[in-house]
Amino acid sequence: MSEINKDVQGSSKDINEVEIFVSKSLRFGVLLSGAVILLGLTLFLSSGEGGYPGSTYPTRLRDIFAGAFEMKPFGVILAGLVLLICTPIMRVGISALVFLKERDWLYVGISAVVFFILVSGFFFGK
Structure with a gap:
């Protein structure tokens, strides 16, 4: 076998390993967020209330995670949704590192710009 074929096979093997890692990361993120949302739903159904007065709920990340740590049902559900939103953002960040x-x-430049837009929209968007 020639050196070129060995390099191509080695590169192909590396790409497959990265794709498997990304696939497992995405699966883990979705399963983790689903479990957190299910926990929040269970808390909500067992207590009958969202953990916040009236029909209010947290809107800032700090408040969402503070409510989640206090095991307030709406806080836990929203924390799960935040994790779900962060999963594809993580995928773009991993892609930038792979490139x-x-x-x-x-593609490093393109991925970095997309990652920056997603992260800034996540933190500064309304």
């Missing part, structure tokens, strides 16, 4: 490792500068 960086492969020294594919065009």
Whole structure:
């Protein structure tokens, strides 16, 4: 077998390993967020209230996670939704790192810009 074929097979193996890692990460993120949402739903159904006065609920990340740590049903459900939203954002960040490792500068730049837009929209969007 020639050296070129060995390099192609080695590169293909690395790409497959990265794809499997990304797939497992996405699956873990979805399962974790689903479990957190299910916990919040169980708390809500067992207590009959959301843990906040009237029809209010937390809207800032700090308040959402504070409510989740206090085991307030709406806080736990919203924390699960935040985890679900963060899962594909994590995927874009991992892609940027993979492209960086492969020294594919065009896709590093594109992925980094997309990641920056997603993260800034997550934190500063209304």
